Amino acid sequence: MKKPPRQMPEQDPEKRVHNFDEVPLGYTKEDAIYEAQRCLRCDPAPCVGGCPAEVHIPQFIREIVEEDFGGAYIEILKTNSLPAMCGRVCPQEEQCQKACVYNKRGKPIGIVGLERFVADWAREHGTKEKSPERREKGKLVAVVGSGPAGLTCAADLSRMGYHVTIFEALHKLGGVLTYGIPEFRLPKKIVEHEVDKIEELGAKVVTDFVVGLTESVDELAEEFDAIFLANGAGAPQFMHIPGENLNDVYSANEFLTRSNLMKAHRFPEFDTPIKVRERVAVIGAGNVAMDSARTALRLGAKEVRVVYRRTREEAPARAEEIVRAEEEGIVFDFLTLPVRILGDEKGNVTGMECIRMRLGEPDESGRRKPLPVDGSNFVMQVDMVIDAIGTTANPIVARSATGVQTNKWGYFAVDEKTCATSREGVFAGGDIIRGSATVISAIGDGKRAARVIDSYLSSGGSLKKKFTQIKNTL
Numbered sequence: 001m002k003k004p005p006r007q008m009p010e011q012d013p014e015k016r017v018h019n020f021d022e023v024p025l026g027y028t029k030e031d032a033i034y035e036a037q038r039c040l041r042c043d044p045a046p047c048v049g050g051c052p053a054e055v056h057i058p059q060f061i062r063e064i065v066e067e068d069f070g071g072a073y074i075e076i077l078k079t080n081s082l083p084a085m086c087g088r089v090c091p092q093e094e095q096c097q098k099a100c101v102y103n104k105r106g107k108p109i110g111i112v113g114l115e116r117f118v119a120d121w122a123r124e125h126g127t128k129e130k131s132p133e134r135r136e137k138g139k140l141v142a143v144v145g146s147g148p149a150g151l152t153c154a155a156d157l158s159r160m161g162y163h164v165t166i167f168e169a170l171h172k173l174g175g176v177l178t179y180g181i182p183e184f185r186l187p188k189k190i191v192e193h194e195v196d197k198i199e200e201l202g203a204k205v206v207t208d209f210v211v212g213l214t215e216s217v218d219e220l221a222e223e224f225d226a227i228f229l230a231n232g233a234g235a236p237q238f239m240h241i242p243g244e245n246l247n248d249v250y251s252a253n254e255f256l257t258r259s260n261l262m263k264a265h266r267f268p269e270f271d272t273p274i275k276v277r278e279r280v281a282v283i284g285a286g287n288v289a290m291d292s293a294r295t296a297l298r299l300g301a302k303e304v305r306v307v308y309r310r311t312r313e314e315a316p317a318r319a320e321e322i323v324r325a326e327e328e329g330i331v332f333d334f335l336t337l338p339v340r341i342l343g344d345e346k347g348n349v350t351g352m353e354c355i356r357m358r359l360g361e362p363d364e365s366g367r368r369k370p371l372p373v374d375g376s377n378f379v380m381q382v383d384m385v386i387d388a389i390g391t392t393a394n395p396i397v398a399r400s401a402t403g404v405q406t407n408k409w410g411y412f413a414v415d416e417k418t419c420a421t422s423r424e425g426v427f428a429g430g431d432i433i434r435g436s437a438t439v440i441s442a443i444g445d446g447k448r449a450a451r452v453i454d455s456y457l458s459s460g461g462s463l464k465k466k467f468t469q470i471k472n473t474l
């Protein structure tokens with residue numbers, strides 16, 4: 001326990017605010033081996049319990065110590081099809097690394113950094129997954145949405161021998177990994193590589209296909225033996241304050257989609273417009289807010305402020321992303337609530353009226369409730385506002401799915417252990433069952449759903465058959 005942890009090198013803040021290159025640079029081979037040697041290989045290993053996908057952490061770390069990086073990769077793939085992503089964006093401080101025994105005396109093992117090292121090594125050296133012999137199952141499964149939940153489920157079912165079709169509303173696969181998380185945190189070439197590997201397993205991909213509009217879930221049920229709904233929770237939420245309809249007020253969703261998916265940050269190579277003003281306020285303090293603020297800075301804003309009604313302790317963003325935002329010069333206005341956005345006669349933003357807050361007693365969420373400080377209103381000098389206060393379920397898919405129940409927030413109500421919805425043969429997972437969460441929990445759902453869909457279909461279940469039976473009785 002005496003060996004200090006090896007820090008991952010990062011791009012210098014002054015330099016990185018002028019580019020979209022990745023910020024943390026990854027472990028070298030020597031650093032990875034050193035860090036892996038620190039692992040005590042606990043048995044049972046608490047870190048595994050802290051990972052929603054239950055990655056075999058001590059086993060893959062042992063392979064690193066033995067310098068069998070290909071072996072380490074195969075070990076990770078047993079439970080996680082997207083290690084290069086998780087190795088970059090997993091909130092390790094809340095998951096595997098939080099459970100590491102080293103926390104009692106010092107710093108935990110850099111598990112997530114090691115996962116990234118292994119995935120990057122495998123990509124660069126072309127390690128092939130030793131996939132088991134594909135045994136043809138002859139059944140069809142539809143996967144709605146190609147974020148981490150949908151991709152994982154599609155990969156596992158394809159490996160098992162099912163004919164999987166992924167239906168994706170956008171023109172590119174990857175979900176939030178592609179359209180939401182910026183290049184400087186998750187380079188798109190890495191997302192594309194992991195997506196390609198999943199496609200190579202044989203899943204058919206149909207893009208620009210909005211389930212609920214192009215075809216309903218009920219129509220898919222006539223053609224497929226099972227359906228996995230993994231359409232995420234991508235509908236942006238707004239403050240509903242005066243002035244939110246002014247020019248230069250964006251939802252974070254639109255702002256980041258323009259930059260990441262539509263490549264506005266590579267203007268003039270790509271001609272997607274994105275107007276960034278000099279003084280930008282981002283409302284909210286989650287990962288989405290940090291990504292929006294840091295993107296605005298890289299796109300040329302002179303001053304970017306993050307405005308949040310609680311304190312830093314309650315901020316939902318990953319701790320290290322808050323630190324990186326600060327290092328880059330983002331200003332944080334904690335305990336501050338916007339109440340009105342001000343505009344000129346042309347409809348452009350000229351400022352934002354805010355009120356100072358204080359924390360009261362804990363509310364139903366367990367967090368201390370923010371309360372306004374009377375008479376503390378002031379105008380913040382900004383000319384662009386990005387709403388990053390969260391997203392919710394888009395009802396399009398649910399509306400087209402007869403008999404699939406949703407909860408009061410519009411998310412699909414499922415049995416947590418099986419991802420089964422209230423309609424036989426229809427399963428759901430990822431953000432569309434719990435609201436905006438994490439990549440690794442979406443992966444965990446995709447894995448679980450694939451196992452349950454396999455046992456449903458192997459035991460003779462079929463949505464299509466059931467539909468035909470019902471139709472014949474009418």
Ligand code: FAD
Pocket residue numbers: 089090091144145146147148149150167168169170173174175176177180181209210211212230231232233234256287288291318394396397429430431432436437438439440442
């Ligand atoms: P998504 O990734 O949302 O994918 C859903 C897919 O379904 C999308 O491709 C969408 O286009 C498609 N779809 C939607 N409707 C339809 C339809 N009707 N028909 C067909 N397709 C449809 N998590 C972390 O762990 N760490 C982070 O650092 C982190 N940062 C984030 C930063 C941002 C900006 C955002 C927005 C989220 C972040 N998250 C992070 C959360 C994480 O990305 C999500 O929890 C995760 O992507 C959810 O996966 P999913 O597969 O359920 O859905």
